[in-house]
Amino acid sequence: MVAAAQDVGDGRVEEVVKEGEEERRAEFCARCKEPLPLWASETPSDIDINFVRPAAAISGSSNNDLDTSMHTLPPSTPITYPISPVSDLIIHLPATTTTANGNTTVITHRYLVSSQILRVVSPVWRRHLDPTSPFRSLTTTLETISDRPHTLMTLYDDDPDTLLSVLNILHFSTSNIPITSINFGQLRSFAVLCDKYDCIHVLNPYSKVWLDEWAPVACEPGYEDWLFIAKVFGDGRNVKELERLLVEEAGSLSVCETYFLRCGRVVETGLMPEITLNKIMASRSKELTRQISIWRQFLQSFISENATKGCSNWDCVTLSYGNLIRSVEQSGLVKIFNLLEEWHGNIRDFEEKTGAIQLANGTRFHGYGWCPVENLNVGLRSKLGRPVDN
Incomplete structure (x- = not known):
């Protein structure tokens, strides 16, 4: 290189240097894309979880050859709840449970209720039960109980205990309803069920006391579903504060976009309002x-x-x-x-x-x-x- 420089003269050397610099700069569209001086772009970063996007959540076993037939018990005897003395509707709710030794079984819950009450309180149930509704369920199964014909309506993916409490409230059987205290999981289940069937007003006599109990701790880790609960119940306490904290404390969404890490703890996003989640992630990125x-x-x-x-x-x-x-x-x-x-x-x-x-x-x-x-x-x-x- 030195000999070549001497052959072509100092002017040529300067020209070669300029061409090399121009080639380097051509790799970037603006100064903001240029590599920082004194550090090579290939310098490795520390091995750190902060540099890796959270992996996709694993749903089910990855071993497709695993025989699970020996671990599944036959359906148990249905549990029947005679909620209304003048019932004309059976709500059929199958629920899968796991026993202490790891076996799974399906427990069927049957709720004997009044279809008239359900049609009044919930537009969702009304569409499935009203004889004149074009959205009426195609299921026309009838069953006779106490010499009265009952229509059968099957629900899925609901929490049996939460559904029982809501149906008891609807039928004015409130002796077993927790009036003064409720755990956060129960509050979330009530919000999910009533949002699904558009009957949140049913809980108005009880919800204020429940919300008063949990609103003060809503910003603490583990209570991120308060964003969903608050939206369903129309309670704005600590919502903005929690959103601001999550902007600071949340990492990237996982590859499957079903969770993120908040200070090392997994936070599932299934119940988080989409507009709120998008706002949090956009503010974090910004x-x-x-x-x-x-x-x-x-x-x-x-x-x-x-x-x-x-x-x-x-x-x-x-x-x-x-x-x-x-x-x-x-x-x-x-x-x-x-x-x-x-x-x-x-x-x-x-x-x-x-x-x-x-x-x-x-x-x-x-x-x-x-x-x-x-x-x-x-x-x-x-x-x-x-x-x-x-």
Whole structure:
């Protein structure tokens, strides 16, 4: 290369250098896509869960050859609940349960109720039970109980105990209804059932007490389904606060988009309102993009433009450059800053990692109380501060 340079002269060498630089820049459409100076784009990041999108959820056994016939028990005797003394409808609800030794069995629940009451309280049930409805169920099975003909209506995927409680409330049999206290799982089940059959008003005499019990802890991990419960019951308490926390504490959606990790804990998204989930994920992505852009701009300027801005002490400058470069490499975020990887962890963990990146100054080298490099550090941290709206 040296001999070739001597043959063609200094002008040719300069031209070759410029062509190489142009080729490198042609790989990127704008400065924001250029690799950061001093760090190779292939620099590996740390092996860290934050750099990996959560895997798809496993549904069922992956061993298709496994014979499960020996683990499935025959259907048990149906459990019948005579809820209405003048019943004319049998609600048939099959439910699969797992015993303590791992066997599964189907338990059939039968609820003897009044079809007239169900038609009044629920437009969903009305469509299936009203003789004049075009959406009436095609099932016309009849069964005689106590010399009265009963129509049979089959429901699926409902919680048997929750359905029993709702039907008891509808038929004014409330002696076993929990009036003052209810666990969070039960509250969620009530919300699911009443939302499914559009009869949430049935719980009005009880729901306020239940919601008062759980609204204060809605922002704590494990209670993310409060977003669904609050929407169903029309209770706005702690909804915005929980949404803001999830923007900070939620990682990327899983590959199957059925869950995300909140500070290492799995949060299923099946009940989360779609518009709310999309809003949380969009806000999370926007904030991460904002912070990464600020870091990229800072590092580009500091390294390539000698942004020590007036510090004349070489020892101070050397310390600042070396400390910054080493800090960035130790953070494991080189590929993130080079836009070659995506941060799949939460914003708080990202801020913790970037917060450990140091920009030391050498005040002790030049003997006065404030170094110009510190102005850069203060300005960077100020820009990284999250807007109030977030």
